[in-house]
């Protein structure tokens with residue numbers, strides 16, 4: 001299969017599986033798992049935080065992050081397109097009694113600072129208490145600049161708000177910006193990152209923050225059913241991913257750009273390659289039934305998510321040669 005549906009479909013490599021199979025383990029609920037502890041220390045150091053917590057998913061990392069920052073009757077400001085607003089089952093509201101205050105994202109993925117400022121509630125019994133601004137980087141494949149994040153942080157300081165980053169793909173942002181992951185994370189009180197997407201680990205995410213923050217988050221992780229036992233086998237795969245699969249993300253970005261460029265040359269595909277920043281390509285179609293095309297390509301072992309626009313995601317399971325095979329298959333199918 002050549003699978004463009006998501007970077008979540010990545011498979012652990014033989015080398016990663018070997019490291020996982022040999023990982024020393026213990027009961028992580030007791031804090032006894034050496035591989036989980038090693039991952040958490042390694043990641044905290046790498047991303048520039050005091051502490052880190054290994055979680056079962058990015059959804060759980062965001063949820064317990066939001067529940068640690070915000071109490072019942074508090075709110076977080078986020079993008080209308082934010083994953084932790086749309087795609088996480090409303091967890092913060094459902095489980096945390098925390099209200100989201102979404103703001104329409106601008107075309108570049110940012111939140112207009114004037115709109116953010118207007119959404120911050122005054123201290124008045126009519127209103128929930130605004131506690132947090134949550135950004136996402138990358139968002140739909142788009143990168144928020146360091147300059148922009150610094151401006152949001154300045155506003156947060158001024159209004160005494162905390163800052164959270166949904167950094168499921170923060171490494172893609174760092175690689176694209178040509179800066180360290182620590183530089184991307186420096187503006188935030190907490191960050192979540194996904195290990196199970198482009199980095200290629202089979203399972204897991206991390207939540208990072210101050211020591212006290214992570215202590216509280218650890219309670220919420222237990223409450224939400226995320227206290228895992230011999231999780232070290234998963235943590236070892238995750239650490240392998242952080243050590244080996246970060247710098248290669250540029251290949252995925254180059255491949256996405258190449259895919260967009262070649263698709264733009266096919267009649268009926270509306271895509272601007274110059275707008276592809278990381279590993280996602282969004283394609284509008286004109287007079288092409290993308291659902292029919294998806295069916296035909298699936299018969300040839302090629303998967304993508306049809307829609308308007310259609311999304312194509314590159315990752316470590318897709319080579320330049322796979323893209324050429326796909327382009328030929330598309331032309332044949334059309």
Ligand SMILES: *Cc1c(COP(=O)(O)O)cnc(C)c1O
Nearest residue numbers: 057058059060083136166168194
């Ligand atoms: C995938 C994703 C998540 C959630 O990760 P899961 O591990 O699938 O729960 C959170 N935020 C963003 C931006 C994501 O892309």
